[in-house]
Amino acid sequence: MGQIKLNQVTKSFGDVQVIPPLDLTIEDGEFTVFVGPSGCGKSTLLRLIAGLEDITSGHIDIDGSDATNVPPAKRGLAMVFQSYALYPHMSVRKNIAFPMKMAGVPEDEQKRRIDAAAKALNLTDYIDRKPGQLSGGQRQRVAIGRAIVREPSAFLFDEPLSNLDAALRVGMRLEISELHKRLATTMIYVTHDQVEAMTMADKIVVLRAGFIEQVGSPLELYHTPRNEFVAGFIGSPKMNLIKGTEAQKHGAATIGIRPEHTDVSKTEGMWKGRVGVAEHLGSDTFIHVHDTGLETGPDDLFTVRITGDIQAKHGDDIYLTPQLDKLHKFDAQGLRVD
Amino acid sequence: MATQHSRSAARIMMAPAVVLLLGWMLIPLIMTLIFSFKKYLPMRGGDLGWVGFENYVRFVSSSAFWPSVSATLIIVGGVLAITIVFGILLAILLNQPMWGQGVVRILVIAPFFVMPTVSALVWKNMFMDPTNGLFAHLWRFFGAEPVSWLSEASLPSIVLIVSWQWLPFATLILLTAIQSLDSEQLEAAEMDGAPPLKRFAFITLPHLSRAVTIVLLIQTIFLLAIFAEIFVTTGGAFGTRTLTYLIFQRVLESQNIGLGSAGGVYAIILANIVAIFLMRIVGKNLDA
Numbered sequence: 001m002g003q004i005k006l007n008q009v010t011k012s013f014g015d016v017q018v019i020p021p022l023d024l025t026i027e028d029g030e031f032t033v034f035v036g037p038s039g040c041g042k043s044t045l046l047r048l049i050a051g052l053e054d055i056t057s058g059h060i061d062i063d064g065s066d067a068t069n070v071p072p073a074k075r076g077l078a079m080v081f082q083s084y085a086l087y088p089h090m091s092v093r094k095n096i097a098f099p100m101k102m103a104g105v106p107e108d109e110q111k112r113r114i115d116a117a118a119k120a121l122n123l124t125d126y127i128d129r130k131p132g133q134l135s136g137g138q139r140q141r142v143a144i145g146r147a148i149v150r151e152p153s154a155f156l157f158d159e160p161l162s163n164l165d166a167a168l169r170v171g172m173r174l175e176i177s178e179l180h181k182r183l184a185t186t187m188i189y190v191t192h193d194q195v196e197a198m199t200m201a202d203k204i205v206v207l208r209a210g211f212i213e214q215v216g217s218p219l220e221l222y223h224t225p226r227n228e229f230v231a232g233f234i235g236s237p238k239m240n241l242i243k244g245t246e247a248q249k250h251g252a253a254t255i256g257i258r259p260e261h262t263d264v265s266k267t268e269g270m271w272k273g274r275v276g277v278a279e280h281l282g283s284d285t286f287i288h289v290h291d292t293g294l295e296t297g298p299d300d301l302f303t304v305r306i307t308g309d310i311q312a313k314h315g316d317d318i319y320l321t322p323q324l325d326k327l328h329k330f331d332a333q334g335l336r337v338d
Numbered sequence: 339m340a341t342q343h344s345r346s347a348a349r350i351m352m353a354p355a356v357v358l359l360l361g362w363m364l365i366p367l368i369m370t371l372i373f374s375f376k377k378y379l380p381m382r383g384g385d386l387g388w389v390g391f392e393n394y395v396r397f398v399s400s401s402a403f404w405p406s407v408s409a410t411l412i413i414v415g416g417v418l419a420i421t422i423v424f425g426i427l428l429a430i431l432l433n434q435p436m437w438g439q440g441v442v443r444i445l446v447i448a449p450f451f452v453m454p455t456v457s458a459l460v461w462k463n464m465f466m467d468p469t470n471g472l473f474a475h476l477w478r479f480f481g482a483e484p485v486s487w488l489s490e491a492s493l494p495s496i497v498l499i500v501s502w503q504w505l506p507f508a509t510l511i512l513l514t515a516i517q518s519l520d521s522e523q524l525e526a527a528e529m530d531g532a533p534p535l536k537r538f539a540f541i542t543l544p545h546l547s548r549a550v551t552i553v554l555l556i557q558t559i560f561l562l563a564i565f566a567e568i569f570v571t572t573g574g575a576f577g578t579r580t581l582t583y584l585i586f587q588r589v590l591e592s593q594n595i596g597l598g599s600a601g602g603v604y605a606i607i608l609a610n611i612v613a614i615f616l617m618r619i620v621g622k623n624l625d626a
Binding site: 050051052072073074077078079081082083085086087088089098099102103146150 | 522529
């Protein structure tokens, strides 16, 4: 069990309201990702759920009972911190045993759970080492192990992969997803990396300045972003947002077209531009196109993504044609119009 | 960077300091060793020649020796215990956000800046004086007989005075150590279900162990040599004669430099035994 319900939750630090009244329901067994730019309040929201911060007003229900004033340890949630927060003077075994020791779990049960967690997380060989002797990925796994053995009703992850290098991050991402499939426990995961959000989540919550911009599955967010912010935030490379006359032709204040939904030709097309930087990834090519005359922003840059390789040199003329059925339209307030 | 040339230049430039420090340490040490094998009575005939180990035997067999060793150990041990226990408590207190934190921190550090002689005199005359002291007034206010602290409870009184001086030092070191504790560790422990006292025992205290060993080491070195506090309060009477004080008495009051020097060599040996023990503990703690 692990349904978490936030009801008109707010949080203020002094006079500054970081979380305006917010409603959110996280269903049992769901992998929910809070994503947003830094300072959007996603970590604060997670800490409110954990109970490490007191909420200013509103209610938090966990499994149908009011947990607003329940201390963190009694909420049945386990948290994995950004810095892992391992206890440096304890061995891996003792680190993992700590929450059970505090809860008074019998010795043989402790041992059984530690062995199971160590086996599941490939920690058996390091079980008697201190955290200082482990690599970043191993520490990460110890932190997860410490959370697993508590058998919590939900896991909370606070940017757990941000201290790892890129290759390791991809690996750990898979391991955490795998773990979720196996345990089928509610997980709430905070990240600023939209790739992590897209790949791992059942449900993404996009936050900006404490407000929920949109809640939905990764593909819902990708295909039907509710507003310009979500449109720009989800997807990599970012969606091209075009204002001005070109948008008015489509009856909108702003139109958005994703880099992968633009056809490129060297001879003819709807818009003409000049190739800036072409990034060749082998499987894809990202071309940053200048001087399109489209009002895409202060630097007037338009990004396209082509599968495969294309011969495009700096300064070449290039023609772009958007796939009109994949066009996103937004009104003057930045909201989606269909 | 570290070329042959720059390394030899560095050596030449360090040489004056090294030579000066070596001389500063070695000359008194060698003189003490030489005097300790001589019968040397400045007012009663001066240098009376070599006597072998006679001074060493006399110093140890004197009835004042073992009491002075125990007084030294009681004072060092007592002060260490008090400063570390209260140092940890004060450091935790000062680490809490509170109004006027800056001023309070300076006030807590203040005793460390008071000269030992001055602070001992202040304690002796303002607090512990049996007729005019603050404690005497307090005792009389409750209808009790004032205690003449420095004669009836001389060792505890000296421990109190010295602790008061060294508490700021311990607090300062421990406070910086507490501030370096990762707050996420405490939060993790809180989520893991550890109540405040267990968080202290399992997270904060182990984190402080290094700082505590450093405080132990540094304080021990200085506490073995306390002198002024005893000189201006009891003058070595009432069982407060430490090894340092005994050496002082042998040299200046009995005018027996040979005997005092032998005592000095014993003190060096004692200090080194303590230092070896402490270095081992520190070494073990600094490894982890």
